[in-house]
Amino acid sequence: MRPTQLAGAALLLMLVLAFPVLVNPYWLTVGILAIFYAIVTASWALLVGYAGQFSFGHMGFVSMGAYCSALLVSAAGLPIPIGMAAALVLSGVVGAVIGYTCLRMHGPYLAIFTMAFSEVFRIIALTENEITGGAGGLEVTPLFHTRSDAPYFYLGLALLAASLGLMSWMTTSRWGLFFRAIRENEQAAAAAGVKVVRFRVLVFAIASSFAGLAGAFYAHYIGILTPDVGSVDQMGLVVAMAVIGGAESLPAAVIGAIVVEFLVEALRAYGEWRLVLFGALLLLTVRFARNGLLALAWEQVLRLGPVRERARPARRPAAS
């Protein structure tokens, strides 16, 4: 890493760490929600961008993790960390079952199946109001009893760093290679000796467990949990974040989630028109930058490198 890049990274890290003291409580809430969406979007990118399993039910696992932890803590009296760990495990196990169930499904069939699963879970959460509180919401024990939300920000940041680190490690290991091989061509992957069934189930389980963990964090932060967290609207937002950022790169997906979440709030004065803007942005991204706007921007930066090198005047050789 060059000194300028190192200095830039250090400055960015300082800004992120100082974020809670630099902004008012409203924008701190937006920052915490952006972190939540970043974990969800990165895990969806792992599933869709790397392994090619187009799930439209990812928010169902977020919702499952959220209700699992909330209910275990409030009804069973378990400590919050145990509740969050249980959310991670439950979402992972159910993700594996869903992954196994739809082994023979691809593309739109897989998307419809997973969306149906998510909707079924949302309707159950809505209907079983004696357990879940239904549309009125479930009161969830907060993680921290502080006046400031800063502890949530730092915990969220730690969860994001850990999730991203683990997922990045996976994508650069042989597992990542197998995920991409399955995305490219399942038949060829099987002929090359890749255990396609095992890795398809595995990627569903891993992505769902991160979604469940994010859901548990969200539940203990937001305080009142409603079934809407697993709605199709929310899933659409995550898709938009991943597509605009770049679904085939975890950091791009994370940045996409953060940028979109902040833009959604910054443009709130425009009401529903801001959603039209995001719809248009999504269409343009899919049409002109299928790897995401950030990936496109990064490519431009990489291309500019040699251009700058060429544009730099050549040093005259020292006179001998």
Add this chain to the structure above:
Amino acid sequence: MTGLIEAVDLTLRFGGIVAVRGLHFAVREGELVGLIGPNGSGKTTTINMLTGHLSPGSGHIMLRGARVEGMSADRFAARGVGRTFQVTQLFSRMSVLENMLVPGLARPHSTHVAARRQARLHLEFLGLAALEDLPARSLSGGQQKLLELGRALMLEPSILFLDEPFAGVNPYLRDEIIRLVQALHAEGRTFVIVDHDLEAIQRLVQRLVVMSRGEKIADGTVDAVREDAEVIRAYSGV
């Protein structure tokens, strides 16, 4: 006859159509066998069954004396059964080297260093070493066929099924593929080659198996098969 791989009374139906009927077919260690027949005779279906991509409706597949029918394709690959496809199937957006590393790292106890070294050796052998960083989709059709062969070689297969390796390949590359297969065969590898290019097949193989309408109609040396009345009838349609 027992062999390295053996089809015993294999039958497969797709709905009302019998794709392969009562096929008996064995390949011995170190053989180079050609599997030919008119379009729709069941050659690719046979290869798909013998490599685990299709499960036979009835009959057995014996690999080194053990029954393996119904196993998944990856388990066939793990047992040393490699293949290429009629229409080249690559990991298009992955690099040439990554295409090679997938089977290399799928093998148990493999390491990145060993897989990379082995991949580069095979790429050198196939004449693709200079292209290792390119995406597979950017290769020419012939180079893609070679890469697919290289990917199968990464399994260190005991038997290789090549499905139409000469289809859509220019004469120069066809000769190159023949040379490579001959070199690999000389090292002791076993091959089953399906193709319509009879001239190329006859240059390569020691034994020909002929299929027509899902059944084996001839099995013998190239000269014997060429004279076989049923084979002439199947090809001429008379």
